[in-house]
Amino acid sequence: MARARPIDPDSRRAQLVSAARQVFATKGYHAAGVADIIDGAGVARGTFYNYFESKRAIFQAVLNELMEGVVDAVAPIDVTRPVAPQVRDNLHGVVSMLLEMGDGARILFTDAAGIDAEGMETLGEFYGAATGRIERALRTGQDLGLVRECDVGLMASCLLGLLKEPVYQGLLRRRVFDADGLVDTIFSLVGGGLMRPPDAAA
Template identity: 25%
Template sequence: MTSTALDHNAVRRAELVQAAYGLFLSQGYRNIGVADIVARVGVSHGTFYNYFDNKRHILDAVIDHCLDLIGRRALGSVAAESTATLDEFCANFRQVVARVFELNDAEPGMMNFMLFEASSIDGHVIERIMQSLGTYSATATEHVANGISRGFLDPSLDAQVAGEVLLSIMTAAIVSAVRDGEDGMEPDQVCAGLTDFVRAGFGTG
């Protein structure tokens, strides 16, 4: 297969995934069929089945897309060892919380879909989400361990437990973003409140 054909296949697959992504978020996974996806892209059923076995198969690709968005655009890729002070640690955390709200605005319905719908589809989806959460937790643990070793985080902290706590706090931020002000909290308030909590609970005082 030529590189041009490979590029075309990659583009067509991405179009199908984007179509499914938009439809699942706007109308719900259970309300969408393969016919809806191919109609949005303007291709035949046969084209769909060149890339995916069924609707459940393309859901995996949509989940991958959502996890990639969360990883790249919310969590970011700041190396743990690049953080040298409590102020930098808290600033990095605040940026992540702020990016959660930005991502929720940029991709309406995505976080709601991941939190409440995708996780209820079947056990395999839950397992994949939990694996990703484990990766996020491991990254948070690295940041905590770095802070402890450099002396700006409380030395009595268990790095792994503290990493799990950071992930739980991030989940609270995601839920607040999904509620879109229904909790009476503006994004800046959530960012400041959660960051102050982390500073007080994790810092050396």
């Protein structure tokens, strides 16, 4: 009711995106209304449309922010130093970031792909880029003699799945787990597989 005090447009925009993330994370894209977002931001309806063309547009902004957050959690690997710890850090960084997002992650996992063709494409490109990075890393590893022969394309998306699925199920089934445990599990699997060495003790 009281008129929101005018503030720097960039701040207002950021505030709206933040409110929107909250709302989308909680209710999902379709159940969320612009009304929820402006309530969250304490702003009038018209103000919203001064900053975003549509509900779809602010969703895209939220999505971009989330994707950026994940990307920023990954540091380039320096091959002149031991590789494993760096990979471990990156893995840990991404998982922590996703866990921190909490319900926000459902936007990346579920909502974005279910809205329209453009959403699918955005997400497809994002995961494509991620897979691409893993793929290149695998090839480098092969060149360095660390990684064995395999179909790098498929292997890359398998590895991505290794990371995503536990986080996704954490969301769906509201189970909590800690990032270190997951990183350890992934490392042990990638490091030596699942099978017990026929007779390790022998």
